[in-house]
Amino acid sequence: xxxxxxxxxxxxxxxxxxxxxxxxxxxxxxxxxxxxxxxxxxxxxxxxxxxxxxxxxxxxxxxxxxxxxxxxxxxxxxxxxxxxxxxxxxxxxxxxxxxxxxxxxxxxxxxxxxxxxxxxxxxxxxxxxxxxxxxxxxxxxxxxxxxxxxxxxxxxxxxxxxxxxxxxxxxxxxxxxxxxxxxxxxxxxxxxxxxxxxxxxxxxxxxx
Amino acid sequence: xxxxxxxxxxxxxxxxxxxxxxxxxxxxxxxxxxxxxxxxxxxxxxxxxxxxxxxxxxxxxxxxxxxxxxxxxxxxxxxxxxxxxxxxxxxxxxxxxxxxxxxxxxxxxxxxxxxxxxxxxxxxxxxxxxxxxxxxxxxxxxxxxxxxxxxxxxxxxxxxxxxxxxxxxxxxxxxxxxxxxxxxxxxxxxxxxxxxxxxxxxxxxxxxxxxxxxxxxxxxxxxxxxxxxxxxxxxxxxxxxxxxxxxxxxxxxxxxxxxxxxxxxxxxxxxxxxxxxxxxxxxxxxxxxxxxxxxxxxxxxxxxxxxxxxxxxxxxxxxxxxxxxxxxxxxxxxxxxxxxxxxxxxxxxxxxxxxxxxxxxxxxxxxxxxxxxxxxxxxxxxxxxxxxxxxxxxxxxxxxxxxxxxxxxxxxxxxxxxxxxxxxxxxxxxxxxxxxxxxxxxxxxxxxxxxxxxxxxxxxxxxxx
Numbered sequence: 001x002x003x004x005x006x007x008x009x010x011x012x013x014x015x016x017x018x019x020x021x022x023x024x025x026x027x028x029x030x031x032x033x034x035x036x037x038x039x040x041x042x043x044x045x046x047x048x049x050x051x052x053x054x055x056x057x058x059x060x061x062x063x064x065x066x067x068x069x070x071x072x073x074x075x076x077x078x079x080x081x082x083x084x085x086x087x088x089x090x091x092x093x094x095x096x097x098x099x100x101x102x103x104x105x106x107x108x109x110x111x112x113x114x115x116x117x118x119x120x121x122x123x124x125x126x127x128x129x130x131x132x133x134x135x136x137x138x139x140x141x142x143x144x145x146x147x148x149x150x151x152x153x154x155x156x157x158x159x160x161x162x163x164x165x166x167x168x169x170x171x172x173x174x175x176x177x178x179x180x181x182x183x184x185x186x187x188x189x190x191x192x193x194x195x196x197x198x199x200x201x202x203x204x205x206x207x208x
Numbered sequence: 209x210x211x212x213x214x215x216x217x218x219x220x221x222x223x224x225x226x227x228x229x230x231x232x233x234x235x236x237x238x239x240x241x242x243x244x245x246x247x248x249x250x251x252x253x254x255x256x257x258x259x260x261x262x263x264x265x266x267x268x269x270x271x272x273x274x275x276x277x278x279x280x281x282x283x284x285x286x287x288x289x290x291x292x293x294x295x296x297x298x299x300x301x302x303x304x305x306x307x308x309x310x311x312x313x314x315x316x317x318x319x320x321x322x323x324x325x326x327x328x329x330x331x332x333x334x335x336x337x338x339x340x341x342x343x344x345x346x347x348x349x350x351x352x353x354x355x356x357x358x359x360x361x362x363x364x365x366x367x368x369x370x371x372x373x374x375x376x377x378x379x380x381x382x383x384x385x386x387x388x389x390x391x392x393x394x395x396x397x398x399x400x401x402x403x404x405x406x407x408x409x410x411x412x413x414x415x416x417x418x419x420x421x422x423x424x425x426x427x428x429x430x431x432x433x434x435x436x437x438x439x440x441x442x443x444x445x446x447x448x449x450x451x452x453x454x455x456x457x458x459x460x461x462x463x464x465x466x467x468x469x470x471x472x473x474x475x476x477x478x479x480x481x482x483x484x485x486x487x488x489x490x491x492x493x494x495x496x497x498x499x500x501x502x503x504x505x506x507x508x509x510x511x512x513x514x515x516x517x518x519x520x521x522x523x524x525x526x527x528x529x530x531x532x533x534x535x536x537x538x539x540x541x542x543x544x545x546x547x548x549x550x551x552x553x554x555x556x557x558x559x560x561x562x563x564x565x566x567x568x569x570x571x572x573x574x575x576x577x578x579x580x581x582x583x584x585x586x587x588x589x590x591x592x593x594x595x596x597x598x599x600x601x602x603x604x605x606x607x608x609x610x611x612x613x614x615x616x617x618x619x620x621x622x623x624x625x626x627x628x629x630x631x632x633x634x635x636x637x638x639x640x641x642x643x644x645x646x647x648x649x650x651x652x653x654x655x656x657x658x659x660x661x662x663x664x665x666x667x668x669x670x671x672x673x
Contacts, residue, residue, distance in 0.1 A: 018598065021596075025598075025599075026602050026611075026613070026662050026663075027611075030611075047665075079238075079306040081239060081306075081310075082665060099662070099665065101599060101658055101662060136597040138658070156665075
């Protein structure tokens with residue numbers, strides 16, 4: 001499986017056919033963010049953050065929670081403007097977004113990978129690394145400081161890289177917008193409706 | 209003892225007020241806009257002034273009468289300060305989207321509005337401009353130094369722009385802020401009705417006299433107030449039209465249809481359909497490239513841009529005796545007759561208002577003027593793209609090939625055209641609860657908010673040199 005090189009990525013960003021166009025916008029510095037030989041796009045840290053805050057929730061249990069589970073009250077949101085910063089403390093988890101709006105055409109998927117510089121400082125950037133074709137929106141990043149030193153993060157810092165792969169046409173007509181979108185970074189549900197209702201039935205059936 | 213008790217009671221109130229204000233100062237206001245913080249700093253100065261009065265009331269060298277007066281004055285200043293906190297209720301980040309504040313402030317900056325501003329969202333269908341002159345806060349005999357300092361940090365008058373909040377806080381309608389900005393610069397436009405509409409003004413007086421059966425002069429208070437108010441409204445509409453183009457037309461009359469009833473006529477505002485008809489004429493005027501807004505709209509959408517495109521519910525205002533009879537239900541004979549006859553007057557002088565506004569803006573802020581050519585460019589670059597979930601964040605400049613951020617007026621216009629003609633093409637995730645149109649609208653709204661946020665981010669980044 002080959003990966004798009006820098007020239008191919010740039011060509012996709014310039015694609016006039018809207019269906020085929022790759023959108024990563026705004027790129028404050030095309031040269032810096034798509035360096036030749038890098039075969040990826042550097043993306044920057046966005047403005048919205050969600051911090052896990054103390055709550056009355058005992059445990060995240062999708063089958064015990066109301067339907068659908070509301071995770072919003074487990075997070076406190078912060079909006080940080082360009083020029084301001086936010087500190088992630090050791091062992092803290094924080095949700096963030098990419099500054100860039102991303103829209104993948106139907107024949108591309110991507111992986112998001114944290115920059116090694118951050119990794120060496122203890123910051124893990126993303127765990128849900130695969131981005132489906134047709135995704136549109138700002139990416140949610142799950143930041144975790146595994147180091148022993150607080151890290152101050154500034155919107156606009158390059159935080160991760162996107163690597164792109166072409167997806168073979170499987171003949172299935174998938175509509176744009178089926179995946180992702182500009183949605184809240186806080187998760188809405190854990191399982192699909194079907195899986196969740198099946199699990200509830202099973203839980204009731206085998207309740208001790 | 210009574211004096212001491214009164215003093216203590218006030219101290220408790222002032223202390224609680226101070227704690228409340230400090231709490232508000234620690235809030236994050238949308239976009240960390242400086243306006244709310246400057247307002248709260250004034251309130252802290254007022255509180256310090258009240259505390260100073262209470263301290264002075266303990267001076268053994270002054271009489272009990274003076275002590276009592278100082279305590280009363282401190283209480284009055286406390287109440288005044290409390291009221292100033294109410295004036296800022298709704299400016300918090302929970303009420304206003306962070307993303308829109310800097311772009312709106314940029315609009316005001318580009319219009320050379322130097323006054324200190326804060327924005328506020330109200331749970332009501334209301335766009336409003338309110339100003340406070342410096343004298344409102346500086347009439348105290350012994351202001352605290354912190355009050356003097358806080359007042360010196362403000363460009364006066366302190367200006368507040370109110371927009372609707374919550375469900376009514378819809379991005380495309382923010383074009384109406386351009387109308388409120390129009391009020392803020394109205395005095396600078398240089399309209400001179402006495403010099404430029406004397407015959408029409410005299411005709412208005414003659415018609416009102418005939419209707420009420422007594423003599424009147426052009427300086428009559430009711431007449432001049434109504435005429436002044438109506439002309440200012442139409443001038444603010446014209447300013448908004450020059451800045452925001454059709455987005456203001458769609459916003460204004462869509463909003464009036466949605467949120468008001470009746471003709472919209474009053475001593476402060478001319479009827480909605482009059483405002484709409486004079487602005488619609490501008491939609492039909494050819495731009496420099498030979499096409500009008502209406503023609504460009506139809507070229508890109510296939511949909512005719514008729515006068516009622518999104519405001520079919522605005523009723524045609526009655527005229528003559530019928531209108532006069534309707535107005536008399538709520539107004540006296542004189543204002544009713546002035547309003548009835550002023551419709552013809554403002555229609556006649558509107559070309560003068562429009563030209564004067566245009567001439568002013570072309571000199572003061574030519575880059576801010578929206579044109580049919582810009583609409584054509586914006587729709588070519590962004591309308592179809594928006595239907596493919598690509599928000600109008602940036603564009604490639606034709607001459608230089610440079611990538612530039614899209615301006616707010618362009619985002620609003622593309623957003624409105626998509627909202628009116630392309631909503632069914634906005635794809636949404638399947639399986640959502642509720643009507644698909646709701647989710648299409650929500651997605652369009654979030655795409656436009658994202659465009660506003662990221663275009664502004666790009667601009668801010670480029671300005672950091």
